[in-house]
Amino acid sequence: MIIYESDEVERIAHLVTIVIGISMYIFGLIGNSLNIFVFTIWSRSRKQINEFQSPIRVSNSSLYLLTSSCANFLLILYPLLTRIIFDGFQYPKTSMNEFYTCKLRFYALHTLDSISLMCICMATLDRYLISSRKVYLRQLSPTLHRTKQIIVICIVLLCFHNIPIGIYYKVSDFNECIISSPIYIYYYLWIVQIFLHGIFPMSFLLFFGFLTYKQLKLFFHPNRQLNINIDKQISRMLLLSCLSISISSVPYSIQYVYSVFYTEFNERLTSYKLLAYYISVLSFFSNAVLSFYIYLISTPNFRQQVKKICSGQVRFGGYANNRVNIIGSALNL
Numbered sequence: 001m002i003i004y005e006s007d008e009v010e011r012i013a014h015l016v017t018i019v020i021g022i023s024m025y026i027f028g029l030i031g032n033s034l035n036i037f038v039f040t041i042w043s044r045s046r047k048q049i050n051e052f053q054s055p056i057r058v059s060n061s062s063l064y065l066l067t068s069s070c071a072n073f074l075l076i077l078y079p080l081l082t083r084i085i086f087d088g089f090q091y092p093k094t095s096m097n098e099f100y101t102c103k104l105r106f107y108a109l110h111t112l113d114s115i116s117l118m119c120i121c122m123a124t125l126d127r128y129l130i131s132s133r134k135v136y137l138r139q140l141s142p143t144l145h146r147t148k149q150i151i152v153i154c155i156v157l158l159c160f161h162n163i164p165i166g167i168y169y170k171v172s173d174f175n176e177c178i179i180s181s182p183i184y185i186y187y188y189l190w191i192v193q194i195f196l197h198g199i200f201p202m203s204f205l206l207f208f209g210f211l212t213y214k215q216l217k218l219f220f221h222p223n224r225q226l227n228i229n230i231d232k233q234i235s236r237m238l239l240l241s242c243l244s245i246s247i248s249s250v251p252y253s254i255q256y257v258y259s260v261f262y263t264e265f266n267e268r269l270t271s272y273k274l275l276a277y278y279i280s281v282l283s284f285f286s287n288a289v290l291s292f293y294i295y296l297i298s299t300p301n302f303r304q305q306v307k308k309i310c311s312g313q314v315r316f317g318g319y320a321n322n323r324v325n326i327i328g329s330a331l332n333l
Helices: 007-052 061-088 098-130 144-161 163-168 184-218 224-261 271-283 286-298 300-310
Strands: 169-171 177-179
Touching: 007 061, 007 271, 007 286, 007 300, 061 098, 061 144, 061 271, 061 286, 098 144, 098 163, 098 169, 098 177, 098 184, 098 224, 098 286, 144 163, 163 169, 163 184, 177 184, 184 224, 224 271, 224 286, 286 300
Parallel strands: none
Antiparallel strands: 169 177
16 A cells, blocks of 8 residues: 655645546547547448459558557546546545456456557558568458457457456555455566567567568659658657557556565655656556547548548548548558
8 A cells, every 4th residue: 555645745646647637538538539430431441442352452450440449449438537536536445346446447457458559560560461562471461351350369368368457456455456466466567567568569560660661662653752651651650659658658667566576565655756656557548548649640641531520521321432542541541
C-alpha cells in the first residue's frame, strides 16, 4: 500500500488523474470512433474491389487496423474509465467488488492492449508482404477470409494467455489491486509488460517498416514522386507509432520495476514521486488514444476520408466512391 506524504499531495494527484484522464477519455473515444468508421469503409471497399479484381492481392491492413481500433475503443471505454473513477474520484476497492475493480479491469486492460498491438504488427507485416517484388512473399499475404481467421485465432490465444492476470489480481488488505502470486508477478513484469507491450512491438514495427521502406524505394513507377511521398508517409507513421508505444510502455514499466524491487508497503512518496506514479499509469493508455492522430498526421488518404465522414459525404452502403488506391496509400489499405 502506498501511503501519501500529505493530504495536499493526495488531492493534487487525484486532480491530475481526473483532468488528464478525462481529456484522454474524450479524445480517445472520439478518435477511435472515427478510426472505426474509416477502417470499416476501407475494409468493405476492399471486398468490393476483390469482386471485380479477384486475381489481384491487396493488403489486409484496414481489417487489422479496424480490429486494433475496436480494441482501443474498449480499452478506453472500460479500463481507462475505471482508472479515473478509482484513482481520481477515489471509489473504494473492496473484496465485495473485487471482480470488476481488479480482476476484470486488469484482464481487459492487458488483453485489449495486446490485441491492439498485435493487429498493428500484423498490418505492418502484411504491408511488407504485399509490397514485395518477390512473388512468393506476395502470395504469403492471406485472403480476406483467412485474415479474419487469423485475427480470431490471435484474439482467442491472447484471451487465454491473460487468464492468470484475472486470477492473480486481487484487492489487498490496503484496498489496492495487487498480484497475489510472487512468481507470476515477475512473468507479468518482464513478459507481459516490458516485452509484449514494449520491446516486441517497437522492434517489429521498426524492422518490417525499414524493410518495407527499402522495397518501396525500389518499386518501379513512372512517377517517381509517388514513391517519395509513400516513403515519407511510412517513415512518419512508423516513427510516430513507435513513439506512442514508447510513451505508453516505458514510464509504466519503469514505475512497475521500481514498485516490485524498491518499494516497501509503508513507503511514503514525495510529491514528485506521487505525480510520476499517476502520470506513468495514465501513460499506459497513450497509444490507444494517439492512434487516430498518428494516422491523421501521417496519411493523406486517411485525412480525406475523415473529412468526408465529418462533412456527411460518406454513407454506409455506398462504397463505389470510397475505393482506396492500394499502392498509393501510406498504410496500403
